[in-house]
Amino acid sequence: MASTLLLGVAAVNTGNNLLFLIVSAMLGFMAVSGTLGWLNIRRLAASVRIPDEVYAGTPTLLTVELTNAKRLLPSFLITATVAGFPASFLVLDPGTPATASLMVTFAKRGRQRLERAVISSPFPVNFFVRFTVAAVAANVTVFPSPRRFAGALPGGKPDAGQAGPSQARGYEGELAKITDYRGGESLKLIHWRLSAKHEVFKVKELTATADEPVLLEPELLPGRDLDERLSYCCFLVNRLAKGGRPVGLKLGERVIEPGASRPHRLKLLGELAVYGKD
Amino acid sequence: MVRISSVLNALTLSIAVVGYLPLAPYLDFSARWFFPAALAGALLLYARGRSLPPWLLTSGSIVLFLYFALGFNMDRLIVVTADLLVVFLGIRLLGERSGRNYLQAFALSLFCLAASSLFELSALFLVYLLALLLLLAVSLVVLTFHAHDPKLALSRFELKKVLAVSVLMPAAALPVLLFLFVLLPRTQYPLWDFLNRAAPGTTGFSDKVNPGGSASVSEVKSVVLRAVCAKLPESSLYWRGIVLNGFSGNAWVRLPAPPEVSLKPNRGEPVHQEIYPEPSRNPYLIALNVPRALGGLRYIEAQDAVFTGQRQMDKRLKYQVDSRLADGIAVKGGIDRRFYLALPERVSPRLRAEGRALAQAGPEVAEKLRRLEAFFRARRLSYATVGLPTGADPIDAFLFDSRRGNCEFFASACATLLRLAGVPARLVGGYRGGVYSGVGGYYLVTEDMAHVWVEAFVDGRGWVTVEPSAWSAGFSRQPGGAVRLLRMYADALGFFWNKAVITYDLEKQLALVRSAGNRARNVRLPAGWWQPVLRWGAALLLLPLGWALYRRSRRSPEQRLLARLRRVLRRRYRLEGVEQMGLYELAKRVDDPNLREFVAIYGGALYRDRKLERGELTRLKELVACLRNSPTAGGKGHLVPPPLEGGG
Numbered sequence: 001m002a003s004t005l006l007l008g009v010a011a012v013n014t015g016n017n018l019l020f021l022i023v024s025a026m027l028g029f030m031a032v033s034g035t036l037g038w039l040n041i042r043r044l045a046a047s048v049r050i051p052d053e054v055y056a057g058t059p060t061l062l063t064v065e066l067t068n069a070k071r072l073l074p075s076f077l078i079t080a081t082v083a084g085f086p087a088s089f090l091v092l093d094p095g096t097p098a099t100a101s102l103m104v105t106f107a108k109r110g111r112q113r114l115e116r117a118v119i120s121s122p123f124p125v126n127f128f129v130r131f132t133v134a135a136v137a138a139n140v141t142v143f144p145s146p147r148r149f150a151g152a153l154p155g156g157k158p159d160a161g162q163a164g165p166s167q168a169r170g171y172e173g174e175l176a177k178i179t180d181y182r183g184g185e186s187l188k189l190i191h192w193r194l195s196a197k198h199e200v201f202k203v204k205e206l207t208a209t210a211d212e213p214v215l216l217e218p219e220l221l222p223g224r225d226l227d228e229r230l231s232y233c234c235f236l237v238n239r240l241a242k243g244g245r246p247v248g249l250k251l252g253e254r255v256i257e258p259g260a261s262r263p264h265r266l267k268l269l270g271e272l273a274v275y276g277k278d
Numbered sequence: 279m280v281r282i283s284s285v286l287n288a289l290t291l292s293i294a295v296v297g298y299l300p301l302a303p304y305l306d307f308s309a310r311w312f313f314p315a316a317l318a319g320a321l322l323l324y325a326r327g328r329s330l331p332p333w334l335l336t337s338g339s340i341v342l343f344l345y346f347a348l349g350f351n352m353d354r355l356i357v358v359t360a361d362l363l364v365v366f367l368g369i370r371l372l373g374e375r376s377g378r379n380y381l382q383a384f385a386l387s388l389f390c391l392a393a394s395s396l397f398e399l400s401a402l403f404l405v406y407l408l409a410l411l412l413l414l415a416v417s418l419v420v421l422t423f424h425a426h427d428p429k430l431a432l433s434r435f436e437l438k439k440v441l442a443v444s445v446l447m448p449a450a451a452l453p454v455l456l457f458l459f460v461l462l463p464r465t466q467y468p469l470w471d472f473l474n475r476a477a478p479g480t481t482g483f484s485d486k487v488n489p490g491g492s493a494s495v496s497e498v499k500s501v502v503l504r505a506v507c508a509k510l511p512e513s514s515l516y517w518r519g520i521v522l523n524g525f526s527g528n529a530w531v532r533l534p535a536p537p538e539v540s541l542k543p544n545r546g547e548p549v550h551q552e553i554y555p556e557p558s559r560n561p562y563l564i565a566l567n568v569p570r571a572l573g574g575l576r577y578i579e580a581q582d583a584v585f586t587g588q589r590q591m592d593k594r595l596k597y598q599v600d601s602r603l604a605d606g607i608a609v610k611g612g613i614d615r616r617f618y619l620a621l622p623e624r625v626s627p628r629l630r631a632e633g634r635a636l637a638q639a640g641p642e643v644a645e646k647l648r649r650l651e652a653f654f655r656a657r658r659l660s661y662a663t664v665g666l667p668t669g670a671d672p673i674d675a676f677l678f679d680s681r682r683g684n685c686e687f688f689a690s691a692c693a694t695l696l697r698l699a700g701v702p703a704r705l706v707g708g709y710r711g712g713v714y715s716g717v718g719g720y721y722l723v724t725e726d727m728a729h730v731w732v733e734a735f736v737d738g739r740g741w742v743t744v745e746p747s748a749w750s751a752g753f754s755r756q757p758g759g760a761v762r763l764l765r766m767y768a769d770a771l772g773f774f775w776n777k778a779v780i781t782y783d784l785e786k787q788l789a790l791v792r793s794a795g796n797r798a799r800n801v802r803l804p805a806g807w808w809q810p811v812l813r814w815g816a817a818l819l820l821l822p823l824g825w826a827l828y829r830r831s832r833r834s835p836e837q838r839l840l841a842r843l844r845r846v847l848r849r850r851y852r853l854e855g856v857e858q859m860g861l862y863e864l865a866k867r868v869d870d871p872n873l874r875e876f877v878a879i880y881g882g883a884l885y886r887d888r889k890l891e892r893g894e895l896t897r898l899k900e901l902v903a904c905l906r907n908s909p910t911a912g913g914k915g916h917l918v919p920p921p922l923e924g925g926g
Contacts (some may be wrong), residue, residue, distance in 0.1 A: 003385050007392055018403050020462050021455070022388070025411050028454030032447050033418075045907035074439050079427055088426075092435050116900075126422040128609045134907075135900040137872065152460050168521065210567030257917075272719070 022198040032123045043069040043127040046134040051099040056109045057145040065099045081118040106142040109273045114138040143269040147231035176205045212257035230272050241265040279430040287324045289417040290383050294367055296410045297387025300394035301360050304544035309361035316368030329374045339369050360393045377425050380887045408714040411448045418443035485520055486732055488529035489686040490672025505775050506552040506720040514603045516567040521582040525622045528707050536614035540581050543568045546604035554596045561586045565599040567804050573598040608740035618702030626674035633698020643701050643736045654749035661750040685747045692746035702735035718770035750849035836890055846906045
């Protein structure tokens with residue numbers, strides 16, 4: 001830019017038409033590069049693919065897909081910034097979608113909307129960075145940040161394969177131990193052969209094949225505020241459901257029946273994400 | 279994969295070479311050789327992936343600057359500046375390869391090319407400029423990738439695409455270049471003049487004719503002028519420059535002539551010429567004999583049809599001349615015969631005797647001229663440019679001994695003999711002939727065509743042209759061969775360059791504006807009964823436009839938005855009957871989340887009978903844009919087949 005001005009002054013001063021030619025060439029080049037830069041970021045459609053489980057405060061990988069809807073011109077050196085995090089694309093061929101991943105950390109739980117992606121590029125000449133905005137229109141439910149809840153939980157981490165056998169008694173599981181009859185046990189459980197050798201009736205104690213359902217009520221969990229309680233609750237939902245134990249929620253007056261499937265777990269987490277926000 | 283830094287290095291070296299080459303012939307010895315050395319060093323460093331440390335380069339720059347600055351004075355200002363530019367460019371190539379340094383190398387190369395225009399104005403400049411523009415465009419784009427990630431490597435395919443788009447830029451910039459070149463403001467006079475001290479060589483056009491000064495005349499082919507005019511017969515190509523009317527010793531010179539009233543020629547074929555003289559220090563404005571009037575610059579006209587420019591001719595300029603192909607200049611009243619009968623210091627007895635014999639031919643000048651021609655022809659004089667007589671009395675030697683000479687000998691001998699015979703005579707200096715360029719439509723006149731002929735005063739007719747060289751043997755020009763033709767093409771190219779670029783000026787810009795304005799003003803409807811028809815026709819054509827605007831202003835933003843959505847849907851999904859379908863029906867047919875959201879927002883407002891809010895409207899516009907831009911292939915939306923009606 002400065003050199004163009006300098007040469008422009010020189011051209012006017014000397015009346016040298018060759019200098020005028022150089023200045024015209026540089027001005028023409030600037031005009032064309034400006035136009036090319038404008039075309040470069042034009043007609044780019046953006047979309048975002050978000051994973052099912054997004055937790056507040058935890059870095060999550062999003063996939064940004066950009067499609068160059070121009071007919072002929074490729075786009076170069078595009079940066080698509082979504083929620084303040086950039087993803088970069090080197091070359092976007094016309095008509096062919098390209099994807100890039102970016103790590104995004106959402107600060108707060110709740111339903112959030114990614115309205116737009118800021119598309120920017122220094123192409124063709126690194127003097128200016130041009131910006132435009134592409135609509136993304138993606139909805140994301142950010143679950144509360146899970147917080148480890150020590151105590152009152154059996155076994156190890158289910159994710160790590162450390163889940164121990166359930167401690168609860170049941171009717172159809174494996175034989176856990178033999179105890180004295182205390183009344184109330186089913187007759188089916190009386191170990192007749194052993195009872196004959198002892199003075200008291202002996203009963204078989206079997207493990208439970210399924211854990212008993214748990215109904216979590218976040219308001220009753222410890223924690224300084226609602227968000228902390230929800231964080232504990234989120235942890236519990238994950239830990240329990242992954243351990244195969246049916247989990248339900250009691251949110252105020254509303255009760256969500258226990259279940260152990262993944263969709264159910266995500267439903268619970270979704271409820272926790274928006275709890276207290278409506 | 280190709281490393282982007284390697285591409286950038288190769289481009290930078292090429293740019294530096296293109297900047298250096300046009301300037302190289304004008305550089306000092308040390309600068310001229312420093313650059314190739316630096317280039318070789320840079321190549322070596324690039325190959326090893328290293329660069330010289332900044333402290334070394336900075337101190338080297340300072341030392342070299344001082345060295346060149348010592349040779350600085352106002353006359354060598356441009357040369358020293360050019361030297362420094364080239365040296366700094368060389369140093370820059372050796373340094374660290376960062377984005378800033380690359381840019382500096384580019385700028386220095388451009389300045390080098392710009393500086394070359396202060397030395398040389400040839401059309402070759404355009405070639406360098408275009409090459410540099412192309413390389414710069416590509417380099418700046420590659421530099422952008424380099425700035426993104428210096429270690430970036432692109433596949434050959436990707437690189438090809440990047441290069442293709444970068445080459446597109448200078449190609450598209452060319453028309454803009456031409457447009458801006460015409461439009462950029464120009465001043466008629468430089469603001470500071472110190473940069474414009476170019477020193478063109480003298481053309482050798484002499485205001486003194488002294489035959490016998492040397493034994494040979496060099497045939498320099500340098501261009502004197504180009505004259506745009508129609509093709510003329512060879513015999514009428516006499517370009518008048520100067521009239522030599524008296525003597526200084528034995529040499530013919532131009533002396534202040536006594537007043538006389540010469541009339542503008544009004545006989546003979548009129549010829550209009552546009553003349554582009556090469557820069558020279560000679561003030562005479564050369565034109566086809568006999569010039570009547572000049573235009574295009576300020577001049578002084580002498581009574582003997584000699585024109586001199588008022589400003590220096592050391593720049594490229596042009597002027598127009600109206601000439602008549604007449605064989606003389608009429609004079610009103612008489613002339614100072616005594617002045618035109620003066621003789622040189624030395625006239626040999628043989629010459630004097632010949633003059634006396636001629637004087638006895640009678641009072642008729644025509645008869646004397648016939649006798650003179652017969653005398654010349656009888657002597658069997660030959661026209662030559664080498665082996666010319668020299669010595670104490672070259673004219674005598676020419677006529678009576680060696681009998682060979684060039685036009686200066688013929689004209690001097692002829693005019694002297696005429697004066698001895700009592701006929702007032704003078705020499706006319708200029709050029710004879712010219713090579714016509716069919717491509718350019720102009721005559722090319724070169725220095726080797728310099729010529730001198732004679733004008734003799736005839737009572738009642740005025741000054742009559744006499745061509746004594748034609749009385750010789752061997753006075754004709756050889757037609758050129760293929761080389762000459764090629765040369766004419768090259769010359770035509772240079773001529774157009776000078777005409778279109780070098781001499782382009784403010785007046786031309788103003789003339790362009792004026793003529794455009796005049797043309798616009800002079801647009802008149804053809805007269806007749808259909809003038810009103812044309813007017814009404816134009817009005818009728820405007821009506822639909824007005825109606826469309828009116829309808830547009832009548833429709834609410836919501837309606838416009840809905841129309842836009844329907845248009846987009848029709849185009850993207852090739853849906854028929856979009857206009858008749860309801861919004862919800864459309865959403866069902868086209869399974870697209872964007873459309874669903876659109877319908878939800880739009881319907882939500884419409885069915886509650888309220889207008890769309892500003893935010894909603896923006897969002898809807900975004901959605902329509904998304905719909906338009908989203909790809910159909912692999913995209914989100916797809917058509918749901920309509921339910922079968924009637925069942926069965």
